Amino acid sequence: MKIINLIVLGVMMGAVGVYGQMAGMENLYKVSAAMSRSISPENLTGEKGKGGMATLEEGSAAGAARELGQGWKVNPYVRIKPGETFVMGEVKDSGIINHIWMTPSGVYRHSILRIYWDGEEVPSVQSPVGDFFAAGWGRGTEPDINSLAVCVNPRSGFNSYWQMPFRKGFKITMENIGDKELVLYYQIDYTLSDVSSDAAYFHAQFRRINPLPYKDVYTIVDGIKGKGQYVGTYLAHGANSPGWWGEGEIKFYLDGDSTFPTICGTGEEDYFCGSYGYNEKKREDGSYLYSNFSSPYTGFYHVNDPKYKGEQRRFGEYRWHVYDPIRFKSDLRVTIQSLGWQSEGRYLPLQDDQASVAYWYQIEPHNPFPPLPSKEKLMIDRE
Numbered sequence: 001m002k003i004i005n006l007i008v009l010g011v012m013m014g015a016v017g018v019y020g021q022m023a024g025m026e027n028l029y030k031v032s033a034a035m036s037r038s039i040s041p042e043n044l045t046g047e048k049g050k051g052g053m054a055t056l057e058e059g060s061a062a063g064a065a066r067e068l069g070q071g072w073k074v075n076p077y078v079r080i081k082p083g084e085t086f087v088m089g090e091v092k093d094s095g096i097i098n099h100i101w102m103t104p105s106g107v108y109r110h111s112i113l114r115i116y117w118d119g120e121e122v123p124s125v126q127s128p129v130g131d132f133f134a135a136g137w138g139r140g141t142e143p144d145i146n147s148l149a150v151c152v153n154p155r156s157g158f159n160s161y162w163q164m165p166f167r168k169g170f171k172i173t174m175e176n177i178g179d180k181e182l183v184l185y186y187q188i189d190y191t192l193s194d195v196s197s198d199a200a201y202f203h204a205q206f207r208r209i210n211p212l213p214y215k216d217v218y219t220i221v222d223g224i225k226g227k228g229q230y231v232g233t234y235l236a237h238g239a240n241s242p243g244w245w246g247e248g249e250i251k252f253y254l255d256g257d258s259t260f261p262t263i264c265g266t267g268e269e270d271y272f273c274g275s276y277g278y279n280e281k282k283r284e285d286g287s288y289l290y291s292n293f294s295s296p297y298t299g300f301y302h303v304n305d306p307k308y309k310g311e312q313r314r315f316g317e318y319r320w321h322v323y324d325p326i327r328f329k330s331d332l333r334v335t336i337q338s339l340g341w342q343s344e345g346r347y348l349p350l351q352d353d354q355a356s357v358a359y360w361y362q363i364e365p366h367n368p369f370p371p372l373p374s375k376e377k378l379m380i381d382r383e
Contacts, residue, residue: 032193033193034095034191034192034193035048035095035191035192035193036189036190036191037091037095037189037190037191037192038051038187038188038189038190039088039089039091039187039188039190040076040186040187040188041054041060041075041076041077041078041185041186042054042073042074042075042076044089046089046091046188046190052070052071052074053070053071054070054074054075055070055074056069056070056074058075059074059075060074060075060076060077060078060079061073061074061075061076061077062074076185077183077184077185078183078184078186079181079182079183079184080174080176080181080182080183080184081176081181081182082176082177082178082179082180082181083176083177084175084176085173085174085175085176086173086174086175086176086184087171087172087173088172088173088174088184088186088188089170089171089172089188090169090170090171090172091166091169091170091190092168092169093166093168093169093192094166094167094168094169094192094193094194094195095165095166095190095191095192095193095195096163096164096165096166096190096191096193096195097163097164097165097166097170097188097189097190098161098163098189098190098191099159099160099161099187099188099189100158100159100160100172100186100187100188100189101157101158101159101160101186101187101189102129102158102184102185102186102187103156103157103158103184103185103186104129104156104158104174104182104183104184104185104186105139105182105183105184106139106176106178106180106181106182106183107138107139107178107180107379108128108129108130108131108135108136108138108139109128109130109131109136109138109378109379109380110128110176110177110178110375110378111128111129111130111174111175111176111177111178111182111184112126112127112128112129112174112175112177112372113125113126113127113128113129113132113172113173113174114126114172114173114174114175115164115170115171115172115173115202115204116170116171116172116173117166117167117169117170117201117364118166118167118168118169118170118364119168119169120364120365122368122369123369124201124202124203124204124364124366125202125203125204125205126204126205126206126369126372127204127205127206127357128206128378129158129174130142130158131206131234131236131355131356131357132158132160132204132206132234132357133145133150133152133158133159133160134147134150134152134234134299134316134318134357135152135156135158135316136234136236136316136355136357137236137303137305137314137316137380138380139156140305141303141305141314142154142155142156143292143294143299143301143303143316144294145294145299145301145318146294146295146296147294147295147296147297147298147299147318147320148161148296148297148320148322149161149162149231149232149320149322149359150162150318150320162202162231162359163202164201164202165195165199165200165201165202166195166201167195172188177375177378178375200227200228200229200361200362200363201361201362201363201364201366202359202360202361203359203360203361203362203366204357204358204359204360205221205357205358205369206355206356206357206372207219207220207221207355207356207358207370208236208353208354208355208356208373208377208378209353209354209355210238210352210353210354210355210377210381211240211351211352211353212338212350212351212352212353212354213351214349214351215349217335217336217337217338218335218336218337218338218354218356219333219334219335220233220235220250220334220335220336220356220358221332221333221334221356221358221360222332222333222334222335223333223367223370224328224331224332224333224360224362224366224367225330225331225366225367226330226331226362226363226364226365226366227328227329227330227362227363228327228328228332228360228361228362228363229321229325229326229327229328229360229361229362230252230321230325230326230327230328230332230334230358230359230360231320231321231322231325231326231359231360231361232318232319232320232321232357232358232359232360233250233271233317233318233319233334233356233357233358233359234316234317234318234356234357234359235268235272235316235317235318235336235354235355235356236314236315236316236353236354236355236356237268237314237315237316237317237338237352237353237354238312238313238314238315238352238353238354238355238381239312239313239314239315239350239352239353240312240350240351240352240353241340241350241351241352243340243341243348244277244280244340244341245268245313245315245338245339245340245350245352246267246268246269246277246278246339246340247267247268247337247339247340247341247347248267248268248336248337248338248339248350249264249265249266249267249268249336249337249339250264250265250268250271250334250335250336250337251263251264251265251334251335251336252264252326252332252333252334253331253332253333253334253335254326254328254329254331254332255328255329255330255331255332256330256331257333263326268317268336268337268339269300269317271319271336272298272299272300272317272318272319273295273297273298273319274293274298274300277290278290278291278292278300278302279291288302288313290302290315296320296322297319297320297321297322297323298318298319298320299316299317299318300315300316300317301315301316302314302315303315303316312381320359332360334358336354337349338350338351338352338354353381
């Protein structure tokens with residue numbers, strides 16, 4: 001199997017071997033030429049032997065550590081002012097990011113995560129932080145997600161296990177477009193090693209439309225040019241009207257497809273590997289009940305928050321294409337319909353709130369992403 005496949009698939013269920021970098025239960029006893037490194041507020045450069053060196057004069061938690069001094073959790077977090085972009089980590093070397101953990105404060109849709117590979121000027125990853133970690137409905141509504149690629153642990157422990165190779169370096173930033181200061185705890189775990197010439201780069205792109213115009217089809221991603229494989233979808237779906245909302249088909253247009261796609265699903269809950277409306281039931285009080293689930297490759301959750309009143313309901317769905325990546329040679333476009341039911345067994349085009357993150361690997365260069373929605377259009381409506 002080629003290295004490019006191993007990077008995308010192997011670490012989640014077995015080995016990854018990229019010039020000495022290996023991961024997986026069956027390889028933990030093997031020594032490797034790769035060197036482990038980690039960036040956090042306690043070691044902003046990731047350099048060997050440079051962790052925990054912050055002094056009381058410069059540490060973010062100097063007050064808590066004032067009786068203990070240097071080395072005692074002096075700088076465990078950073079503060080990002082409104083309008084500021086903070087460089088979380090920057091490395092000039094080759095290797096693979098294996099894990100990213102963080103817990104941010106504030107409005108998740110106003111905290112924008114970006115990742116740049118090998119000195120590129122435009123990001124390969126661009127998303128509000130909550131949506132990137134499949135938790136798109138805001139602080140206090142985080143789901144429990146126990147998948148192989150992303151884990152969200154109580155209360156707001158965001159974890160990414162997507163393997164992210166780099167050859168000349170990487171830069172990860174967080175932009176605070178909100179009105180309040182952002183407090184961010186985080187850690188970026190990576191290894192330094194050579195990377196195979198056929199290893200592709202990780203990409204993720206966020207989009208959102210609310211409401212979706214009548215009879216429009218929601219575009220999860222388009223404009224992908226190059227060779228690679230699509231490996232995941234997160235969809236934050238807000239139903240803006242009563243009744244079932246997940247009847248729409250997802251479509252993958254590959255390598256020159258125009259009007260009709262090569263891959264066409266049978267319905268939204270089907271694509272996310274559920275069935276029959278996720279066991280949707282309506283209680284006597286008019287509220288809706290669903291069966292949430294989180295599995296290694298797929299998951300669904302209903303945001304049951306008393307701040308969300310009336311008929312409007314919020315849902316999160318993820319699908320990781322670990323064993324079934326969507327491979328493309330030249331281009332890719334992915335769309336999903338917003339569809340429900342009306343009288344006499346007829347479909348009803350819906351005008352729902354659709355927000356998504358598309359995840360894929362491709363050979364660089366990539367097309368620049370479209371601009372993010374404005375600050376106001378990123379906000380989550382609460383009746």
